[in-house]
Amino acid sequence: xxxxxxxxxxxxxxxxxxxxxxxxxxxxxxxxxxxxxxxxxxxxxxxxxxxxxxxxxxxxxxxxxxxxxxxxxxxxxxxxxxxxxxxxxxxxxxxxxxxxxxxxxxxxxxxxxxxxxxxxxxxxxxxxxxxxxxxxxxxxxxxxxxxxxxxxxxxxxxxxxxxxxxxxxxxxxxxxxxxxxxxxxxxxxxxxxxxxxxxxxxxxxxxxxxxxxxxxxxxxxxxxxxxxxxxxxxxxxxxxxxxxxxxxxxxxxxxxxx
Numbered sequence: 620x621x622x623x624x625x626x627x628x629x630x631x632x633x634x635x636x637x638x639x640x641x642x643x644x645x646x647x648x649x650x651x652x653x654x655x656x657x658x659x660x661x662x663x664x665x666x667x668x669x670x671x672x673x674x675x676x677x678x679x680x681x682x683x684x685x686x687x688x689x690x691x692x693x694x695x696x697x698x699x700x701x702x703x704x705x706x707x708x709x710x711x712x713x714x715x716x717x718x719x720x721x722x723x724x725x726x727x728x729x730x731x732x733x734x735x736x737x738x739x740x741x742x743x744x745x746x747x748x749x750x751x752x753x754x755x756x757x758x759x760x761x762x763x764x765x766x767x768x769x770x771x772x773x774x775x776x777x778x779x780x781x782x783x784x785x786x787x788x789x790x791x792x793x794x795x796x797x798x799x800x801x802x803x804x805x806x807x808x809x810x811x812x813x814x815x816x817x818x819x820x821x822x823x824x825x826x827x828x829x830x831x832x833x834x835x836x837x838x839x840x841x842x843x844x845x846x847x848x849x850x851x852x853x854x855x856x857x858x859x860x861x862x863x864x865x866x867x868x869x870x871x872x873x874x875x876x877x
Contacts, residue, residue, distance in 0.1 A: 620803070623648040623662045625695065626672030630757045631711060631795070635670060638796040663698040668803055669708040671695065676762040681721045688725035689732065696736040707743035708733055709802055711795075712814075714750050745802050747795075748814045750822065754792025754856075755863035764827070765789070765857070768834050769864040783828035791856040794821045823853040830857075837861040 622639070626632045627649035639645055648662040650673070663669075675687045692710070699706070710733050716726035730746050737744035757763040759770035764787065771778050794817055801807060802815075809815050825833075837858055840847040849855045 620667050621646045621648055621665050622803075623650065623666035623669045624672065625650045625670070626674065627651045629672055630754075630763070631752070631792070632670075632672045633756045634754060634792045635672075635796045635799060638793070639800060659695060659698055660702075663695065663704060664702040666704065667706050669695070669699070669706060670799065671708060671710050674711075676722065684721040684725040685728070688722070689728040692729045693732045696732060700736065700740060705740040705742035707745060707802070708736070709745040709747070709799060711747045711749050714748050716748065743806075746809075746814050747798075748816055749795065750788045750790055752790045752792055752795055754860050757792075759864070765830065765860060766864070768831055769861045772831075772834050772838050773861070773865040773867075778831060780827050780831060783826065785827045787825060787827060787830065789823045789825070789853075790817050790821060791823070791853075791860075793856070823856075825853070833857055834861055838865070841865055 622645045624632050624636065624647060627636065627647070628651040632649075632651070636647060636649075639647075648658075648666055650659060650662060671692055673687065673691065675683050678684065678687075696708070699708070710729060712726045712730050713723070715723040716730055717723055733744045733746060736742070751764070753763060753765035757766035759766040761767075768778050770776075798815070798817055807815070833854065834857070836847055838861075841862075847854075847858060849858055
């Protein structure tokens with residue numbers, strides 16, 4: 620099976636490729652920043668499934684939201700049509716789709732473009748409305764507060780919490796990629812509104828203070844050579860995420876000493 624993944628070197632792309640590589644034997648058609656745009660014509664002719672992860676979250680120029688999140692995606696859909704390829708297309712959108720922000724508007728426009736494409740091509744439009752997602756490979760000091768906290772705390776750097784009682788909802792990246800992979804194998808009914816979400820039991824709610832306290836506890840235990848008590852699945856998943864940043868920190872320090 621040939622799977623086209625845009626944004627292949629990003630947070631979700633890296634995790635999906637790793638998960639799929641462990642469970643299946645697909646051929647990945649990877650596209651990311653720096654790839655030759657001409658390869659998309661070839662890839663959109665060959666692919667059996669598209670995961671479109673290429674997106675911007677906090678660009679320096681607000682116009683990039685529309686250019687990347689909407690127009691670039693529309694170009695890919697046009698290439699699929701020109702190649703008469705009606706393969707399924709999976710788009711991770713956001714719970715912010717349709718709000719007044721430039722980001723939300725760009726996500727809604729991408730959703731609408733995919734729905735129109737699916738109608739024209741009689742193909743599957745698989746649109747996920749995702750909330751904050753955490754896990755390894757997320758870029759710190761960018762769009763993931765968990766990544767920022769893990770990265771900074773592991774390195775003894777300060778973190779900033781403007782509202783300790785602010786409530787956050789999270790998905791874990793492995794749960795997200797598992798759900799994505801299931802879409803390859805069989806048809807899954809969306810929610811009544813036509814979108815996909817993870818089950819409520821896989822959505823974790825926590826305040827920013829509680830999140831930071833947990834991660835500080837992980838660092839304390841790691842430095843003491845002990846393992847923190849993980850009494851629930853969220854804490855287990857958060858600890859695994861923290862370890863990826865702590866171990867990366869130690870590896871970098873070791874390389875500098877060499």
